[in-house]
Amino acid sequence: SSDVCSSDLNMVGAPLECKGEIFKHKYPMGSQLKAKDRKELEAFITKMMDEGNARNKKFPFVIELKYDGCSVGVEYENGKFVRSLTRGDGESGEDISANFLRMQNVRRELNDGVPIDFTGTLRAEIMLSKSDFIKYFKPLGFKNPRNTVSGMSRDRENNPLVQYFKPLYFNMIGYTGSIDDKSDQMPRTIKDRKSTRLNSSHVSESRMPSS
Numbered sequence: 001s002s003d004v005c006s007s008d009l010n011m012v013g014a015p016l017e018c019k020g021e022i023f024k025h026k027y028p029m030g031s032q033l034k035a036k037d038r039k040e041l042e043a044f045i046t047k048m049m050d051e052g053n054a055r056n057k058k059f060p061f062v063i064e065l066k067y068d069g070c071s072v073g074v075e076y077e078n079g080k081f082v083r084s085l086t087r088g089d090g091e092s093g094e095d096i097s098a099n100f101l102r103m104q105n106v107r108r109e110l111n112d113g114v115p116i117d118f119t120g121t122l123r124a125e126i127m128l129s130k131s132d133f134i135k136y137f138k139p140l141g142f143k144n145p146r147n148t149v150s151g152m153s154r155d156r157e158n159n160p161l162v163q164y165f166k167p168l169y170f171n172m173i174g175y176t177g178s179i180d181d182k183s184d185q186m187p188r189t190i191k192d193r194k195s196t197r198l199n200s201s202h203v204s205e206s207r208m209p210s211s
Contacts, residue, residue, distance in 0.1 A: 020094045020154060027121050027174030029073050029087045034066050067125040070149045072096065073173060074107075074124050079116035081108045084124075084167075086154065096153050100126075104166040120175025124167040126153055132164040 035041035041063070052058050071087040084100040085093030100106060103126065110116050128137070128145040142148040149165055 020096060020156065022088070022092050023083065023085055023095055024092045025073055025085060025088075025090070025121070025173075026075060027073075029071065029090050029093070029123065029173060031087075031090070032066070032071075067127060067168060067170070068146050069128065069168075070126040070146075070153050072100065072124050072126060072153075072167065074100075074122045074167070074169070075120075076110060076122065077119045079110040079118050081106075094154060098158070099153055099155065099162045100167070102160075102162050104163065106167060107169070118175060121173040122169050123171040123173050124169045126165050126167045128165055136161060136164060 033044065035044055048061055072084045073087065073093060074084045075082040083095055083097045085095055087093055101108070110118060126149050128149045130145060133142070133145040133148065137148050152159055152162055153165065
């Protein structure tokens, strides 16, 4: 198994030592692609178009603002919460379920309790608003929202401050069964997210970084 505890990937944000039990992800959690400026964005779009042309097919993709928090894989079985794991090295992650269940916006059951035949993993980003950070965490000596979320999500001290963290669900990593965007078995959390995703017509010149 991967040595998540000593992985260089853990050097940013969370402490190096592991605090919880390690589980292998049911589906690998890759790193999200990102572009810091117009040049990198245009290079990404060109790459996607070239790959599509080479395979004689189109590759749909989404461009949106990057969430900068703590990435987690949230596992469900038949629509019910099983556990949440940090991304770790992408192959294995740390179980932070105890803290995760005390955060805002957590879905213990998908689709508001309506039966759903969904067994799989949803990717989420645990976030902390700047206003809550300034009010509750900065006076305690925490440096920034991202590092605060990364470290405290893994804390085993049952810190009540995790109630101010908010996971945002935004992607399905993998699932069993036959599900598409229009299926009643698609988790409502993801259906709602898909309906608000950006397409090319929503990316205006004013929102692009200047050259």
